[in-house]
Amino acid sequence: MNLPLAMIALAMAMPTASAPAPQPSASPILGRWTLDTGSMTIPVEARPASVTAEFADAGEGMWNTTYVITAKDGSARRMTSQERLDGQAVPIAGDQTEADSVAMTTPQPNVLVMGLSKSGNLGSVRVYTVSPDGKEMIESATVVGADGKPTVRRFRWIR
Numbered sequence: 001m002n003l004p005l006a007m008i009a010l011a012m013a014m015p016t017a018s019a020p021a022p023q024p025s026a027s028p029i030l031g032r033w034t035l036d037t038g039s040m041t042i043p044v045e046a047r048p049a050s051v052t053a054e055f056a057d058a059g060e061g062m063w064n065t066t067y068v069i070t071a072k073d074g075s076a077r078r079m080t081s082q083e084r085l086d087g088q089a090v091p092i093a094g095d096q097t098e099a100d101s102v103a104m105t106t107p108q109p110n111v112l113v114m115g116l117s118k119s120g121n122l123g124s125v126r127v128y129t130v131s132p133d134g135k136e137m138i139e140s141a142t143v144v145g146a147d148g149k150p151t152v153r154r155f156r157w158i159r
Contacts, residue, residue: 026057027055027057027106027109027110028109028110028130028134029055029106029109029110029112029128029130029137030055030056030057030063031054031055031159032052032053032054032159033052033053033054033055033137033157033158033159034050034051034052034157034158034159035050035051035052035053035155035156035157036155036156036157036158037049037050037051039154039155039156040155041153048069048070048071048072049070049071049072049074050068050069050070051067051068051069051070052066052067052068053065053066053067053157054066054067055112058082061084061085062082062083062084063082063083063084063085063104064080064081064082065080065081065082065083065102065104066078066079066080067079067080069095077094077095077097078094078095079092079093079094079095079096079099080092080093080094081093081102083102083103083104085104085105085106085112086105087103087104087105088103089101089102089103089115089117090102090103096118098116098118098123098124099116099117099118099123099124100117100118100119101116101117101118102114102115102116102117103115110129110130110131110132111127111128111129111130112126112127112128113125113126113127113128114126114127114128123143124141124142124143125141125142126139126140126141126142127139127140128157134159135158135159136156136157136158136159137156137157137158138154138155138156138157139154139155139156139157140152140153140154141153141154141155
């Protein structure tokens with residue numbers, strides 16, 4: 001083998017410096033969301049004045065999650081949790097009317113699956129899907145009714 005070909009072969013066999021791996025972009029779920037109360041199927045007079053959800057990156061693979069449900073009289077129910085998105089349950093602090101623990105995972109960057117329980121019993125499973133433009137999030141909430149049958153309700157969240 002002549003010298004130029006040997007050098008080319010050697011150069012091709014040597015490991016090359018690779019560009020740094022691209023950092024994943026922030027999840028489109030992160031941020032503050034406001035429930036479109038008009039998307040609720042309950043009567044207008046029974047709807048809250050507002051509902052907000054905020055998902056914040058707490059660092060080291062942790063998220064802080066806060067929900068605030070404000071009634072028409074101005075009173076507010078506040079629920080918070082800090083979780084890894086590994087599907088393991090963590091306690092909910094604050095109002096525990098609906099749930100006292102939550103587990104979350106993100107099977108895709110724009111999808112959040114949340115399971116809520118109260119006193120060791122599954123209360124609901126919620127799947128949140130963020131639109132491609134990041135401005136809308138649809139929540140599909142599955143609950144079991146008094147008749148023992150599941151029902152899926154859909155809600156619309158906006159930024």
